[in-house]
Amino acid sequence: MIKFVYMKPKASDKNKSPIVRMDKSLEKYKDKVLFKDKLDKANEMLKTIGLPKTRKHS
Amino acid sequence: MQLERYELKAEQSLKVFEFTSEGPRGRISKIVPFGETNLKGLFNLAFGDKDPTTGEIDDAVVSNNNDSDKVLAAVAATVYSFTKKYPGVWVYATGSTKARTRLYSMGLTKYLIEILEDFDLYGQRLGDWEPFEKGVEYEAFLAQRKK
Numbered sequence: 001m002i003k004f005v006y007m008k009p010k011a012s013d014k015n016k017s018p019i020v021r022m023d024k025s026l027e028k029y030k031d032k033v034l035f036k037d038k039l040d041k042a043n044e045m046l047k048t049i050g051l052p053k054t055r056k057h058s
Numbered sequence: 059m060q061l062e063r064y065e066l067k068a069e070q071s072l073k074v075f076e077f078t079s080e081g082p083r084g085r086i087s088k089i090v091p092f093g094e095t096n097l098k099g100l101f102n103l104a105f106g107d108k109d110p111t112t113g114e115i116d117d118a119v120v121s122n123n124n125d126s127d128k129v130l131a132a133v134a135a136t137v138y139s140f141t142k143k144y145p146g147v148w149v150y151a152t153g154s155t156k157a158r159t160r161l162y163s164m165g166l167t168k169y170l171i172e173i174l175e176d177f178d179l180y181g182q183r184l185g186d187w188e189p190f191e192k193g194v195e196y197e198a199f200l201a202q203r204k205k
Contacts, residue, residue: 017142018066018135026069026076026089028113034074034091035104035117042095042102042150045182045198050097051148052180052187052200 063131072143073101075136076108081123088129089115090136095150101140103151105133117154130165138176141203152182152198159197166199167192177201 033039064077075090087108092101106117123129137149153159163181166173170192173179180187181196190199 018063018139020066020068020072020075020139022070023067023076024069026067026074029074029089029091029115030069030071034089034093034115035102035106038104038117038152038154039093039095039102042152042198043097046095046097046100046150049182049186051100 062128063135064128066132066135066139068136068139072140075139077132079121079123079125079129081121081125083121083123086121086123088132090133092136092140092149097148099146100148100150101144103133103137103149126161127165130162134165134169137201141177141201145203145205147202149201150198151201160195162199163196166190173201175204177203 064079066075066077068075073092077088077090079086079088087110088105089108090103090105092103095102104117106115107119107121108115141147141149151162153162166179170179170190178201179190180200181190181194182198182200183194183196187200188194190196
């Protein structure tokens with residue numbers, strides 16, 4: 001027998017997920033490299049230190 | 059985190075967001091792109107003002123629109139939206155100046171308990187990442203949504 005269970009979304013999820021309206025005029029930015037200086041700096045830094053080795057808060 | 063914030067708009071892939079700051083200096087359109095870095099699954103979060111005539115984006119401009127809390131809340135909301143659409147990604151952010159990085163750090167500190175419910179958060183210091191702690195000066199931040 002198959003049981004269907006209705007899972008209520010957590011209240012916190014509802015509060016934290018913002019409503020986002022779609023806007024086609026923003027498509028023009030999608031494939032552009034915005035803030036290139038910042039992105040270059042981020043890439044340079046990531047090349048050196050990469051992702052965190054220590055894990056999470058205790 | 060239930061903060062007053064601006065309404066968000068985005069293109070279809072939810073990698074570029076826009077909202078409008080409102081204050082004494084008028085209505086200022088802000089663009090928030092999540093840029094792909096060379097590290098797979100890691101995106102650079104930046105934001106800046108859109109020039110209403112040219113459409114060019116400037117992240118060095120100081121808007122002084124007396125709404126920095128509301129602006130940061132809107133930027134935080136883009137991170138929630140982006141990481142919901144792309145679970146598992148890392149989001150990297152730093153300010154364009156030391157003062158701005160400190161401002162972001164203060165914003166993260168203010169809501170740290172709520173943020174840590176949903177994200178693993180790291181600060182960059184002395185050439186390495188460490189779990190974000192209050193009162194420490196960091197050069198950049200890195201967040202990953204918890205599963």
